Each structure stands twice: as C-alpha cells, then as structure tokens.
Amino acid sequence: MTETSSNESAAPDEASGSEQSSSSGMIAPRDFDIPYRFDVTATTAALHAEYDELEDGAETGKTVSVAGRLMLKRDQGKIVFGVVQDGGGRIQIFAPAKTTPDFEGFASLMLGDWIGVTGEVIKTRRGELSIRPSAWTVLAATRRAFPDKWHGISDPDTRYRQRYVDMWVSEESNKTLRDRSRIMSLTRRWLEDRDFMEVETPTFHSIASGAMARPFTTHHNALDMDLFLRIAPELYLKRLTVGGFERVFEVARVFRNEGISTRHNPEFTMLELYWAYADYTDIMELVENLVSHLAVEITGGTTIDYDGRELDLAAPWKRASMIELIAEHTGLELSVDMDRDALAAIAAEQGVEVKDHYGTGKLILEIYEKTTESAIWGPVFVTDYPKEVSPLSREHRSEPGLTERFEAIVAGRELCNAFSELTDPDEQLARFEGQEADREAGDAEAMGMDMDYIRALEYGLPPTGGLGIGMDRLVMLLTGSTTIRDVVLFPTLRPEQVTGADHASDAGDDTSGDD
RNA sequence: GGGCCGCUAGCUCAUCUGGCUAGAGCAGGGGACUUUUAAUCCCAAGGUGCCGGGUUCGAGCCCCGGGCGGCCUACCA
Numbered sequence A: 001m002t003e004t005s006s007n008e009s010a011a012p013d014e015a016s017g018s019e020q021s022s023s024s025g026m027i028a029p030r031d032f033d034i035p036y037r038f039d040v041t042a043t044t045a046a047l048h049a050e051y052d053e054l055e056d057g058a059e060t061g062k063t064v065s066v067a068g069r070l071m072l073k074r075d076q077g078k079i080v081f082g083v084v085q086d087g088g089g090r091i092q093i094f095a096p097a098k099t100t101p102d103f104e105g106f107a108s109l110m111l112g113d114w115i116g117v118t119g120e121v122i123k124t125r126r127g128e129l130s131i132r133p134s135a136w137t138v139l140a141a142t143r144r145a146f147p148d149k150w151h152g153i154s155d156p157d158t159r160y161r162q163r164y165v166d167m168w169v170s171e172e173s174n175k176t177l178r179d180r181s182r183i184m185s186l187t188r189r190w191l192e193d194r195d196f197m198e199v200e201t202p203t204f205h206s207i208a209s210g211a212m213a214r215p216f217t218t219h220h221n222a223l224d225m226d227l228f229l230r231i232a233p234e235l236y237l238k239r240l241t242v243g244g245f246e247r248v249f250e251v252a253r254v255f256r257n258e259g260i261s262t263r264h265n266p267e268f269t270m271l272e273l274y275w276a277y278a279d280y281t282d283i284m285e286l287v288e289n290l291v292s293h294l295a296v297e298i299t300g301g302t303t304i305d306y307d308g309r310e311l312d313l314a315a316p317w318k319r320a321s322m323i324e325l326i327a328e329h330t331g332l333e334l335s336v337d338m339d340r341d342a343l344a345a346i347a348a349e350q351g352v353e354v355k356d357h358y359g360t361g362k363l364i365l366e367i368y369e370k371t372t373e374s375a376i377w378g379p380v381f382v383t384d385y386p387k388e389v390s391p392l393s394r395e396h397r398s399e400p401g402l403t404e405r406f407e408a409i410v411a412g413r414e415l416c417n418a419f420s421e422l423t424d425p426d427e428q429l430a431r432f433e434g435q436e437a438d439r440e441a442g443d444a445e446a447m448g449m450d451m452d453y454i455r456a457l458e459y460g461l462p463p464t465g466g467l468g469i470g471m472d473r474l475v476m477l478l479t480g481s482t483t484i485r486d487v488v489l490f491p492t493l494r495p496e497q498v499t500g501a502d503h504a505s506d507a508g509d510d511t512s513g514d515d
Numbered sequence B: 001g002g003g004c005c006g007c008u009a010g011c012u013c014a015u016c017u018g019g020c021u022a023g024a025g026c027a028g029g030g031g032a033c034u035u036u037u038a039a040u041c042c043c044a045a046g047g048u049g050c051c052g053g054g055u056u057c058g059a060g061c062c063c064c065g066g067g068c069g070g071c072c073u074a075c076c077a
Helices: A046-049 A103-105 A156-161 A162-170 A169-192 A234-242 A282-301 A323-328 A340-349 A360-370 A425-440 A451-458 A471-479
Strands: A058-075 A079-086 A089-096 A113-122 A128-142 A219-221 A225-229 A247-255 A267-276 A305-307 A309-312 A318-322 A381-385 A405-410 A415-422 A464-470
Touching: A046 A058, A046 A079, A046 A089, A046 A113, A046 A128, A058 A128, A058 A405, A079 A103, A079 A113, A103 A225, A128 A225, A156 A162, A162 A169, A162 A471, A169 A219, A169 A247, A169 A282, A169 A471, A219 A471, A234 A247, A234 A267, A234 A451, A234 A464, A267 A282, A267 A471, A282 A381, A282 A405, A282 A471, A305 A471, A318 A323, A323 A360, A323 A381, A340 A360, A415 A471, A464 A471
Parallel strands: A089 A128, A318 A381
Antiparallel strands: A058 A079, A058 A113, A079 A089, A113 A128, A219 A225, A247 A267, A267 A464, A305 A309, A381 A405, A405 A415, A415 A464
C-alpha cells in the first residue's frame, strides 16, 4: 500500500501497536543498525559435532560466533530461548535477562529475522547444546510473516514460486536441493579423475539437432536471424572430439518445447560426454560405476528405496537387447527385417498409432515403448536400438539394421541414452536425409540437417562412445523425489497472477501487465 | 493438448444436505512466567471465502465464464 516504506515512521500501524499488518502478513519496518559484515567463527553443525557429548549443565569457556535465521523463540520471562538455523543445522540460543545485552530487544526479535550471536558454548540443565550470548546483532529484519513453524508451507504452488521460503522452512526441500548440488559436484570430480575435461558449447544453435524434440525459437536482432535454444549439445561436443579433445563432457542446460509434467521441465540439465576410442560397452560400465558411486555418496549404499520400491544400483547392471526384452514381455519375436506391413499390423494390435512413414525400426521402438518399457523397473541397459530411430548411432557390428545404442531404464524410466558414435560422414549424411524425409512427412521432432557437422566428420572422428544423462532425473532417483520440480531450484511455472494482497508488498511488483 | 480435483486469515487447517455475526492452531500485538524444546497460560485483534457473472428470500457451498495449481493422460528426457 505505502510506497514510502523506507521512511522510518511506522505510522499506519501505530494505533494498534501491532508490527504485523494482519491483512497482508507484512511487518512494519524496524530500526536496526545492520552491519556490513559479521565474523562467523562456527557453524551449528561443527558445534554439534564437537560439543554434543557435553554433560548437562556444562560450560565450556569457549566463545563462538554463529549466524543464521531465528526459527523458534520461547520467551520464558527472564530467559529467552531462541533457535538459530544456518546452512547446516540449528542451535539453541540461551539468553538469560541477567547476562544478555539488550535483553528486551532480544526478546522482541521476530521469527524469520537473521541474527549473529556471539557467546559461550554451554549445555543447559535440560541437556540442550546452546550459546549464551555476550553480544548479538540483527543481520536482516524480516518484513514478511513467518510461515507455520510446524507445517511450513504445504501449498505446492507457493513452494515453487517462493522457493526462497520453502528452502529454509522445509528441511526436506533444503536437503534435496543441497544434494543436487553435491551430485553435480561429485559427478564433475569423478569424471575429471578419469581425465574428462569440462567444456562449454553454444546454447544458441542455428540448427536444432542432436536429439528428437521441438525447439524454442528466438531471434537475434543484429544478425536478423532466428536461432534455436539447444535441444542437445551433442553435435558440438563431437566436433571437439574431431578437434582432438579425446575426453570431454558438458553439463548442459537444454531446452525442449514440450509438455510439463512430474518428469518434464522445459529447461533441464543434461550431462553429455564423449570418449574417444571407446564404444558403447565402455559407456555402460561408466554409467553403472558413476551411478553406483553417487548412490553410495548420497544415500550411503547402492540399494535405495524409490517411490516405495527397492532398487539395487550396484554394478554391473543387467543388459538386454530391445528385441529380447519385447520377446520377454510379450512373446513377440520381432525383427527389423520383417515385412513392414505385417509389423505395422502387429503394432496396431498392441495399440500403437501407426503412421505411414514409420518403417520397421520405428514400429519396433513404438511396440517396445507401448508394451515393455513401462514394465521394466531396472536398472537395465536396453541395447541395440533400430537404426531408423537412431540417426547418430553407429550400426551394430553384428546385427544389421540395429545400432550400438542403449538406454538405461532405472525406476521405470529412462535415465540416459548412449551409443557408439556414427563416425562415417557419408552414412551420417544419409541418416540426416532420412530425418529430412520424416520432417516432410510431418514429424516435428525430426533432426535437422547439419552440413558443418558432416564437414567435421570428413576430417575424421575416431571411434567414440557418447552419453547423455538426464541429471534432473538422476537427482530425483538419488533423493527420492517423485516430481522434477522438487529437484529444480526454480521450476517453470506460469507467471504469477498479481492479486490485491500482493500489492500490499509495495516493493515493485512489476511483473504484471503481460497477457 | 485432454480428463478429474483443488483454491477459506500471513502460514497450517475446519465450517455436514444452501441458513444465525465463517471457526481453530501457529505467526503478529498486550500481559504472566529464571531451564524451555512446536514451551505454557490469560486478553485483544485479524476474512473481498481466487476473480467476474448468475440462480435463490438467503451462496464459501449450486450454475456459467475466467485465473492459478495438483494428479492422471499424451509427446518427450
């Protein structure tokens, strides 16, 4: 309501004497000298690690400074108990009137305020590790009412839109998001230990290629040209292998203009790596070793519980070809050499919506996805995809019509996609042409032709194994999250509708006015 | 994109088939309390029931339209 909030007088609420305007959840500005820095000498986690074994009532004589957000306050009259939360945990502040500077001020702090506390580490008579302040300072005075201190925020919409609240009010959200960061870090370290180097390739692509998906389109004004946000970094990374970078990886934010669901965010993080002189069996070993390593680091073991079901991620993982798996689950003995129309009839029987331009390879993939994929819990490497649906994969060394490609199915969903890379420029050109034909037949997700990539291949790509892992899904798996939104810091949502209540915030809600 | 469901105080939730002035807890305000653990106790305050129409003597509840979200489904990872 008021635009002039920075002026000191809190006149509007003076009459009632209340600091929190009850209708908006806003708290009137309070007057504190906020320091420019604060010397933190201990984290709550470190203090618990060092002093949890103290006897009840013990005093250590050690003075420390902690900082964090006031999460609980129990005003006992002549003693105030506060609970401060920092990045790694919580600790109690034991503040008796007798020894606490500006005791009245301390007692009137609000939940949600950031404070810095300096004092002796003690254990209360009741056995709670605490700091008894000899000095304290406000580091940020909250202007917004604290959420329910027991339930936090349960409304999913608010949790995702106001992640900056969710992540300190919900221990579970906090842990999941920190685990994501650890997983990314551990992955990088693991790959670097194996001589992979991290690279960054363009996000703007003039050709949408490297995967089958619809791109987002944008426009560059100075060049007056349309550009696509990348759907995969694949073709750039393989150019690097042509250039002599033998082991590269990229943690690539990619963008796909498709639906949003519990497993799909329009922008997501794909780890891609390329390994010269390796084939897809090497990549399988890499994947099972990396994932089981991460499982141990994050969950403490390779057997995890996901969505109420057990999953054993210990290497090695089962390997089976797509055609074998279809036979196992349906009894159907299929082959890419079958008569196309006969196969189309079988596919239709299985409920596949058959389109005219589907060849036998595409039909087999459709049958697999319809009948078999969802029945697999995994982990299992599904190998040897049809050539028709794998335009960047090298043909199988002993199974014509198939490729040396696999996907790992874990917890019933696709975790990664990998293959022995197609290295022959003539063959690659022919595959691209096949994609062009699909596009003309109406397949909006067909891969774009990239002649510069063909030129790169003409300079020579050695045998190379390549991999793409959906890191968001890997994080979901390892943190037990059943929706991708819980592992993305700020998931894609529709713009928030600005309501009357939100206007009370005054602070420049200028996101409105877009229809 | 399709189907089903939801939206009540700053937060977490009630309000039974349409019917008195829409209730609690927490947070916030006032007061009590020298070892609390979601502290407790007393007092007062807090509502455009998502928005807009309609039906009705009467709508938080029924109907229509819109907004946002959740789940399922489709495409994808």
